[in-house]
Amino acid sequence: MYLTTILLLALSGFTGANLSLHDPHQPVTSDEVALTGSTATLKCTVENHAESSLQWSNPAQQTLYFGDKRALRDSRIQLVSSTANELTISISNVALSDEGEYTCSIFTMPVRIAKAMITVLGVPQKPQIFGFETPFKEDQKAKLTCKTFGSKPAANFRWYKGLEELHGAKTNAFPDTNSKTFNVTSVIEFQINKEDDGGEITCTVGHDSQPDSVMSTSHKIQVLYKPSAKIESWPNMPREGEELRLQCDGYGNPAPHEYNWQRENTGLPLSTQVRGNTLLFQNLNKSDSGTYVCEAVNAMGKVSTIYKLDVNDALPLPQDPSPIPSTSSIDHAVIGGVVAVIAFILFCLLIVLGRYLIRHKGTYLTHEAKGSDDAPDADTAIINAEGGQGGSDDKKEYFI
Secondary structure, eight states: OHHHHHHHHHTTTOOGGGSOTTOTTSOBOOOEEEETTSOEEEEEEOSOOTTOOEEEEOTTOOEEEETTEEOSOOTTEEEEEEOSSEEEEEEOSOOGGGOEEEEEEEOSSSOEEEEEEEEEEBOOOOOEEESOSSOEETTOEEEEEEEEEEEBSOOEEEEEETTEEEOOOEEEEEEETTTTEEEEEEEEEEEOOGGGTTOEEEEEEEETTEEEEEEEEEEEOOEEEEEEEEEEEESSSOBTTSOEEEEEEEEEESOOOEEEEEETTBOOOTTEEEETTEEEESSOOGGGOEEEEEEEEETTEEEEEEEEEOOBOOOOOOOOSSOOOOHHHHHHHHHHHHHHHHHHHHHHHHHHHHHHHHHHHHHHHHHHSTTTTTOSSHHHHHHHSTTOOTTOOSOOOOOO
């Protein structure tokens, strides 16, 4: 191995580039690009081997393979193909230290060599975002930093707020002398508003090692802002005598923790009740009309919103075309009917009784004083009466 190295150094001036491109004894190679952790393949071919073997050496001029014979004990380096006209080897789990010029040699007279450059790309690590650890305030200028390590060459960055790309970032690459890679930092500044609350900020990293894909990191930002508020009423058209509920809904970050109610130019009606963000009217009156103000408060400030209350007249009572008689009317009608029936019954009884009395009176006169109509006097009438016995000694009854 050492003899081979000395010969190569002595004849280093005789490269394949100095000979004719059509020299059949000239070995042919090609450059390779590999990612860290991947596998690189080195292939060397020659048309006329001149009864000599091909050899691969690393950038330190250490022989890797001479023909099919392993020269360097590195388990990552394996023989792929070895013939009289070809020598192909592979290097697995490529590291940045494997980068450099590899030499393929054939020991003819003179010795002919060909160079193959292995370029190792450092794959950047997943980016990290800094600067969002505490909430932002509305109208504040945010400043975020995105970092990645281990890229070779230096990675490039792009920033997004939702789907909108942010421009104006400043990027700096710092070489890491120990690993031959770059530590890259990108800083973006942009104006914050309340609509950004809960929005995603994304940092993407592009690199030559991944031309068709990018790595990205996203974070949601929190924005503190003073509240907004609106008042809703139930029912929508309040009327006199009804119950009304005014609800003040506040929105902010943080959420409103306090609600204050008042009526412009005067105090709240005595009949109202305040229940948190709700103002309750239990029995509306015309005098309750006016402009009501709700104030919502959070740690960032306060906001007021108004509601103009106009109490409408009460709805008229519905009129039934066939009203049900009152209880007193029903009672009077029943009593009148009963009295009429009783009067009718009494009247009928009087008629029957009168007829009865008349009938019995006629019979009495007929039997007791029959013939009295023709008698000249009372004594004669008695004597002529039916069943009467003139001259008898029986007791007689006379009617005068």
